[in-house]
Amino acid sequence: MAQQGISDVAVVGAGLAGVIAARDLAAGGRGVHIVEKSRGAGGRMATRRTQEGLAFDHGAQYVRAHGADFAAEIAAWAARGLAAPWGADGRFVGAPSMNAPVRALAAGIPLTVGTTVAAIEGEPGRWTLSAAEGGRLGPFAAVLVTAPAPQAAALLAPVAPALARAAGAARYAPCLALMLAYAPEVLEHPPGPAQRPDHPAIAWIGEEASKPGRAAGAPWRIVVHATPGWSRAHLEETPDAIARALLAQAAPLLGARSEPLYAVAHRWRFALVEEPVRRPCLWDPETGLGAAGDWCLGGRVEAAFDSARALARAVLEETRR
Template identity: 70%
Template sequence: MAVEGIERVAIVGAGLSGVIAARDLAVAGCAVHIFEKSRGAGGRMATRRAEGFAFDHGAQYFKAHGADFAAEIAAWRSRGFATSWGEDRFVGLPAMNAPVKALADGLPLTTGFTLARIEGGPGAWTLRAEEGAVAGPFDAVLVSAPAPQTATLLAAAAPDLAQAAGRARYAPCLTLMLAFEPDDVPSPLAVPERPEHAAIAWIAEDGTKPGRLREGARRIVVNATPEFSRAHLEEAPDAIAEALLAAVAPLLGATAAPVHAKAHRWRYALVEEPVGQACLWDPARGIGACGDWCLAGRVEAAFDSGRALARTVLGEG
């Protein structure tokens, strides 16, 4: 049962933490509505499709350290939208964003809604988008954006929570998505996933993951190290792609240029300093926040934070 006085709940952000919070609150009887600035659910459990290619260009896999997330993964696997990738690693099926999309299915979700301000007051909060739309009123607002964005959005409505969110620190990550003709790179790649390299932190071929297309072009995802990412963060995407390709090409042993090369800038990628508590909640205002930045830099932390916030709102925390 929903807590008395909290029936209408807005969730800002359709990444894993926000969608999990929305699901648990909806099960408890709350009328939830998710607002997301991008085109769909997933957050950093992301899949990019361009020019006929698909890349898991955000989180590369997830693991379960605790029983709660292990049970969730088991449920995802039983429903066919997650599977194992190695001994203790899991991926979404058929793409990394599949679990979050499946969880959001059936929940009210407004996409293309970039929150500018939280207006109103306790029991009657409204959300004003940069695009001009206004949504509400809501009894509670839960923000699941990256910590710096959360701090900005909560500055006026809940300054103490904004200050707490502002303690989290991230490392950025620049990602390069490459596609080669099948015979233009070795099969399998003759480089470890985590090479000891000043610029490159991770290399993976999407076709090695279950459920991905294995025929046609060889699709490779490259993540830069935090140091390289910080040094090149503000460059134009084409310049980032060129610099990353120059760094990774000798490792790949490619015999020809890629047929596709695009860079993505994850400004808030790797949580280096979490807040140190499972979630943030101000019961007097009906304002809260969650995300991996509360606990640790992994997918499970986002799940745990979203669940913790839902339980706290419901008076179960």
């Protein structure tokens, strides 16, 4: 990957926070380029598609607005067919998949995927991003990091230690997820759309076909999220071991008579914000470095959205001076 002049702002991370910050900056006239380590946009608003043709929303369970700004955003998604109501209490899910709104918002913004940013190097006004896969991107006038707080702190520490210390104050709980597929006759009773059982290991069970825009019919496709305590206790086990252990906890709740057709675990190491930084975003106009994410404000998708918008405003306000 050769060094190249791409744009004047780099955004590290293509989850909701990164894509919203990039969208607002582009709308304000800034050139933006997003760099993402995975295969596409979405972050924890994630959808796993399998070789067997199954799809699981294995990250964020749903979105819900508490403030007018995010309510207007969800309404705009719904008007475009990118989100739809699911159940009660103002819950919405992406349609036809949880990552659909983020993927749509990222369309038209330069996006490099499959690239892990290993370091921010250079000097103010001429930052480059060193990729773990080799090569570098840049130079950039500004770099905004929207990765989880521990990853953001590690990237910022050599070049913006004060920002890194602030990000390092955030604390997370992990979440282990299990994606299951069952033949219809295997379950004693059809799973409900979503349930939060009173259980020491299981925090959430969701059935995929109950969501708008999803394929109906067999097999049953179920996502199980473990509790924070159980997730911490099993976090460093192999994915296969996690799947076996979490299946042993979930199968009795599902009334499963035999083994599933599909059972794969996913480790969300930075899933639930337990202690936020309690600042809308982090931004240093002297260096042109900043950070945003749910970890700035609290553990909801809306917090990632609000933090991203705050960071974009701060960057644009600096440009106007």
